[in-house]
Amino acid sequence: MLTRYVFRPMTCALLGCTMSVGAAQAQLSNDVVKIGVLTDLGGTYAAATGPGSVVAVKMAVEDFGSKVLGKPIEVIAGDHQGKPDIGVALARRWIDVDKVDAIADVPGSNVALAVQHLTREKNIALLISGSGTTELIGKSCSPTTVLYVFDTYSLAKTSAKAAVDALGKSFFFITLDSAFGTAIESSLTKLITEAGGKVIGTVKHPVGMLDFSSMVLQAQSSMADVVVLANGAGDASNALKTASEYGVKQNVMAMIFLDTDVHAAGLNVAKGLVVPTPFYRSRTETSAAWSRRYFERMGTMPNFSHAGAYSYTLNYLKAIEAAGTDDSLAVVARMKQTPIDDMFAKGQIRADGKFVFDQYLVRVKSPAESQGPWDYFKLIETVPGDIANPPLEQGGCPLAGGQAASVSR
Template identity: 50%
Template sequence: MQKLSVAIAAGLALAATSGAAQAQISDDIVKIGVLTDMSSLYADATGKGSLAAVEMAVADYGGKVAGKPVAVVAADHQNKPDVGVNIARNWYDNDKVDAIFDVPTSSVALPVSALTREKNRININSGGGSSDITGTACSPNTVHWTYDTYALSNVAGRAMVKRGEDSWFFVTADYAFGMALQRDAANVVKESGGKVLGEVRHPLNSSDFSSFLLQAQASKAKVVALANAGGDTTNALKQASEFGLTQGGQKMIALLQEITDTHSLGIKATQGLIVTDAFYWDMNEETRAFSKRFNEKVGHMPTMIQAGLYSATMHYLKAIDAIKTDEAPKVMEEMRKTPINDFFARNGKIRIDGRMVHDMYLFEVKKPEESKGEWDLYKLIATVPGDEAFRPLDKGGCPMVTGH
């Protein structure tokens, strides 16, 4: 009888310890929330494609991590900060979401990052652009994965001023992302010896750019820089073509131009356009293989934001698997100490400020006669190493770096 009691006690102890080990995954499920723009000007670059990229990564990982299922939920933040924060709060408080991914639109991304820190969860941003996400608003709980306003403007600005295109006029979206993009690009232009002749701001999701473009034309600046994105960029480029800006000798640069934007405008309208990107489908066998699968699922080649989300999801799941817990600080620590090597990034690294540093690329849109197919749109001008492309760690004003 005593032996039986000891055996039962030992069995209970074993069950308790294995239960404790299993309980490392909160609620016995890892839940990822994809918070994105499903219906407005960034829907092509993010949206359903962002969700598909995360789902593809989860499926490729086997649908489980540390023996527990992985679930993916999604919502449309409508580019409204209050809507985005309310969804995020509900996900964290009621739906037990462990990590929020994507979050395009910097005016939504910044408060969602702050809320994530308050709730001690994880935010991996691929879609938002403001370099403040890893600057003055940096967080120990947020990783900025794909691109930011500093890298976009740094890579393109330096290259263009070097080529003699040294006077700039900005057409800027009037919200956090546009203003950060203009600020970062203007700094690069001035540091490189160029000058800024003027700027004009337009409301988010504008349909009529005529007055803004006429001011740009009148400035006689060599470069008209679009500090906007998505539908705003495509509308501005269409109308710039109608007004004859490039025919008049001005160079148009879209500081954030996704492959889907170039495709929808057409190669004829965009030929010669300079584009900074973190990813292009036709770089090598690995990028082509992923992009082919993505295209079959979604109906277009992946944008850098969507490719970045697949990469980020894999890295997040590998970190949980390595340490057998989804506890935010421990997962963040594991992600930071593990290099990223996949089709998206070679020797990528996550810095203490949350910036994932990787190579960036400068492309020029091909001439129609150079293109061999529907998505054969870019030729590579330069590969810029991550440490040169992204802002130096000590220059962003991140309190975790400066210590105050």
């Protein structure tokens, strides 16, 4: 599935942006900047990323003024169907035929890793909001990749100590059988152990699982204090619904559970669920105002992938303008040099491509606590970015050099 959007000149009033005086000397390939949103438009991750990510990218392009360095910005969108081979084939066609300058979103870590190999080879920017394996910023890191929104280490670090302190000492994992699931379980197990807890069981499942009955029964019979859903999107929602149907009394913690997941499950099912998140809509009035704008477009509140897609698109375009070129090595280098402070987060992109910023631990409200539709999360704790994010020196990225793992706050 392929969708194409071409944006014509619009006002910069929302941002007060100005076009480069040297636009005539700018070096833009093919006199256009093209962004390809490679996403899941109809599968397991469609609600978490999909059409919402496309809309978020469109909003950023419109807010920027629909042109950069005097040239139009074009957005194309395609469905990788959760399959690395389809994702790579589509990305290759975009790069070789459509002359795409950046590929964005890419939910599913297996797809993202496969596409990253291609974008590194082709010198194409890869802006990731839909995947979180730390392999992307480890030994497989690329000078043109930015892991912008979440990663398995940050999700685990944000939730581990609080879980052991407040939820229990023993844990049972229901884990997605993927690079993401394996990495989040490994990271969280290590951190739980360091915090004085222990993992007493685990079971893995494929993406798009519908019947979690046997897995929930295993978790229930384990007598673990906490059941961890080390998956995301529809998988986490289906597992939680099954746990509710079976009357599971243990505490349940989900590594990814979005506003749309709570909305679909209902507060009676999701109440009390503890979730780490890189985006908290009430963080600032700017965050809340942007979320309301997104709601007007989509009819649902944005999750962290959608907010991140807007933010990195805007900052990518700013970097093109500052660098005077759409060459991906130059543009991503400029993104790393420039502190970010916007509706999504405040921080900076490290040498390995990881955007470092504060993370949040939230709890799903009960029906009595909620003040209305989409008022679902209560902030428990804010974890500083330099603590929550994976240590730069431990990742094995050859780009890291001696750069310290710091963040501007």
